[in-house]
Amino acid sequence: MDLPRLLDGRLKIRHLVLIDALSRQGSVVGAAAELHITQPVATRSLRDIESLLSVELYERGPRGITPTIFGTAFTEHARAVLAQLNQAGRHVVELADADRGTVSVGTHLAGSNVLLPQAIANLKSTRPLLTVVVREGTPDVLLTELEAGRIDVIVGRLTSPSTSTVLRIPLYEEYVEVFAGAGHPLCDAAELDLADLADYPWILPGSETALRHELEESFARAGVRLPDNRVEATSFLTVRELLRRTETVAVLPGLIGRGDALLRPLPVELSRVGHSVGLTLAAGRSLSPAGRALLDSLRRVAEQQLAGESHAPG
Structure with a gap:
């Protein structure tokens, strides 16, 4: 297979922008709407890119498009190029001021x-x-x-x-804890376990997060079912208001919960659930x-x- 000629002028920056949008949106209609172009224009541009590369970048289905192995790889490179161009423009502006x-x-x-x-x-x-x-x-x-x-x-x-x-750079280690509002009935308890909280409503992180999986393992080790009465949320403002206004309990990073005067940590052992906080570049x-x-x-x-x-x- 001959190497595609990507520097002969046929590949445009708008093609890279389209690939990024297609991979995020999962449909030609969604990508076209995001980029404020018509669906036929988006479809034609995708065909141009696939013709240039001599491979199919997406599998077409009734519910949208899914990147092939070629599409996944090319999306990664397209995003890298777009990121470098964004960075170059900003760098020049900052050097000027x-x-x-x-x-x-x-x-x-x-x-x-x-x-x-x-x-x-x-x-x-x-x-x-x-x-x-x-x-x-x-x-x-x-x-x-x-x-x-x-x-x-x-x-x-x-x-x-x-x-x-x-590149992931750790800055510090932090544990998560179970928190409730300052007026929760269990705030004065000396010792609790997950079974003691089974009848209370819970706020849990989304099922797609690593913390959720770790909490599910903690419940399983304790022999306690995951609460049926639960809300899934990652917005601290939402979590804080629910804890403050109701008898809900939630798992939060220790620094966040202990830094809020309206929240109280509950004495529940979650020693295996900790994490590094840091930077991702x-x-x-x-x-x-x-x-x-x-x-x-x-x-x-x-x-x-x-x-x-x-x-x-x-």
Whole structure:
């Protein structure tokens, strides 16, 4: 099989943008709507790319499209190219005006309540004109955004080692604990186990998260069924209000729960459920000056306030 000629002018940046959208949306209709083009234009552009590569990038089905092995591989490279172009444009702008710049950071529950806000506050005290864009999402969604260059760094729980495309840097270790609102009937209990909480409503992380699987294992080891009366949520504001207003219980990172005067930790043993909080970066991609400034601030906050602390239950 001859190598496709991708630098002869036929492959356009709009083709790469389309591939990114198709792989995220899972349909030509969804990708076309996102890119504000018609479906026939999107279909024709996809055929042009497949003709250039001499392979099928997607399997067509009644419910949409699914990337083939070729599509998965080409999507990864397309996103890497788009990310580098985004980074190049921002780098040039920041070199022209060193006091300004923009850095985009993705975050999920762990790290979003303590580490990231403190790092942003410290950074803005010295560079007030630098813009920080914070995006919340599930780990999988944020990873896709990182690969495509739409965010520069993810701050949150680390559940996997570094790979050839993703660099994960741990900053500190943190345990999760069971929390309830300050007026919960069990707040004054000296010792509890999961069976004691079986009849209360629970808030659990989504089924797609690593923490959810670890909690399911904890329930199984304790011989307790996963609560039928439950809400699945990762938004801290939603979790906090439910805990405050009802007799719901939830599992939260220790730093988040213990830092809120309206919440109380319950004496339930979850010693096997802990994690590293840290940074996730795109391997091999250089950060802009604004991105490096935020990383430096995150590391300083971790070293000054969090390093060496063990936020275990009790």
